[in-house]
Amino acid sequence: MSGSLLHSSAQDGPTVPLPLDADYTDADAITVQEAEGLTVQERLELAFRSLPLRVALLEVSVIDGYTGEKCRALHRCCTASVPRLQCQSVSAYMMEGGLHAIVDVDGVAGAALLQVINGERPCSSGALYINGVHIDRYSAEEVQRVRACMRTVRCGTVAFAHQTVRETLMFATHMRLPCRADWLEEMVLLTSQFVELDLCQRAAGLDALDTLRLHVAMQLLLDPPLLCLEYPFQHLDAASAQTAADLLQSVSSVLHKTVVCCVSRWLPPSWLEATTSSVVLFSGSQVVYSGPCRFLLRYINQLCIPQNVARQSGGAAATAADGSPLSVALRTLPREEPTSWVTPTRLSSLQVLDSTGTRLVSTDRRSGHQLHTDEVLPLVVTEADEAVELALEWTESEAQKLFYAAKYYDCGIHQQVVASIDADAHEPCSTDLELEREASRSTLSKSALLLPAYFRQMCMEPALLLGLASWCVAVAVGTAVARRSQTDSSGDDGDHSRTMKQTQQLVLGLFLLLFAWNLLLTRAACREVRIVRSHRRNGLYGPAMYLCCLSTFLLAMHALSGLVLLPFVRAGLRASWWVAVLAATVGLAHHLLLYVLVVLTSARKRQLLLVCCVSLSYTVFACVASYFPYSGTSRTWAWLSKYSNMLRWVYGPTLRDVLVQPSYACDADGNATSASCVSGRDYLTHIGFSDDAFGRFFTLTAATSGLLFFMLCIIFALKKV
Structure with a gap:
């Protein structure tokens, strides 16, 4: 199909969209006469x-x-942290086309x-089955196809600041699939209507619920058979949680997708009503x-939880005025007789008292223990949210830790889940995986997108534009002021010293401005x-x-600033081209180092140390560069001018050749070691870097790389703090 x-x-008109496939023909398209009688459900199924x-x-x-058997020894060598058991002995059967919740x-x-x-x-142990087949029994190609069809929705900003919802969906799909524009337009429209999302609103300003809709729509455009959600649903209010459920x-029932959600510490009441397949609750690793x-x-209700167990509401325990825990009485109904296969496994031979000294009711229902009138009656819950809160509070209470150890949850339900998995398990065959291999975009096409x-995202950053404009204006004004001061000077020592001081202040101001811009x-x-x-x-x-x-x-960006400051750049290249190139390289390295620091530092304490480290480095950088005019005559700083002033070697000669005329003589005799030597080119000759240009370039490049590597080592050390 072309x-x-x-x-x-x-004569036929528009048609309904079809999924992406490389082998579609004109016979696969449906004309408007054939689609007139289709319902919304049938259009979504197509x-x-x-x-x-x-x-x-x-x-x-x-x-x-x-990390597996092969990497276990290497992992022990590379990490000093103690391995933590995250979950153990988890058995769950997630049917296709269902909504499954994991309450963590x-x-x-x-x-x-x-x-x-x-x-x-x-x-680390156990087995994973996909369509009833152990994952290890699939070939490597089939496993890759299965993993490619599983999509995970996570929190995060997925849209650039300038993008609308429509542009975000099209950009995300274009980056992953080589789809055609007409197919994508129809699919974006249909998906946005399904998730009830406005395509014209700004994607960066969405609320929590609309952000979830956007994440789900981005993954639905790829038509995944399995959709996993690791999303902070606790940030949603009650109405938004009901809408999300x-x-x-609808994704699981209407679109026939298997949806697995991970909910952290909070489960809306509507979720257990919408989740009809399976629920997994965790307490610790149990x-x-x-x-x-x-x-x-x-x-x-089979747990026989006593009524005097304090419950938490909204994350805080209910307490009385004197600080004692309050007991919350739930609505009670006549208890049903426990079935033979819904009986929890637990220790029951211990007598446990709560914090007030009251003996808690025995929870052993297998030994024929009968309740007495002097014992506290158990609670009977009738709503899903009360059941979840009470179960979590019960398992986390200090008084019941002796009862509930490794074998807490219902052995009968566990046996039924295991039996369902065993009955569904079989050997792989050719019809187990009916998945189409997704075509991927090339690196060149991704870069073009x-x-x-x-570029649009960065050009809309006000800090970047303001900093670049202020930097260019400051350099231009400073250069003009320095040239005027040099022209007005009569050439005697007093005027010459005043000119050097003005140049020193100018260089210091420029680097402080650069430091503020980077902040x-x-x-x-x-x-x-x-x-x-x-x-x-x-x-x-x-x-x-x-x-x-x-x-x-x-x-x-540096090329643009170079065009703005073209006279400055031309003078610098004419005076010493290799120093100018190295100065531009160091400027690029500074910006790259800024991004490296941002990536490696996230906590506030690390950011504070980062600001202190960068402030100190830029202060030393500015002081050394601004000290250049006096470095040739000071014996006290002679060791600094020879061994420790690499940054001054990079920026000093270029700035001096521009701010002071390159043809300016050191003195009447042309003595380069006199106090009047202020030319950048003569200074390079004076410190011994005038014989081999390649050697100078290599030496300064190596020194720059060493300094950047040293700063990176400092940042990696700060990362461990």
């Missing part, structure tokens, strides 16, 4: 045609720092399970419950790095492509 995936003609995947976890355990109390176990599912990390339930949602309330978007650029660089990290997590491009775009932008 030109479009949508077959349209004068657009999103990938078959959902079913995932099963069997006794999966994840240890932090586990610690904020670690759920993310680890999602990483095991999408292949970002291996499990309805949206994800599993509290794993099974169908319809059995969750019955299971919580990324460069314009990146302003730090926030812009932080925003940019956050966007790039989010793009990298979503698979848009890698670090190498970003570095290429960043280097290209810095070269363009």
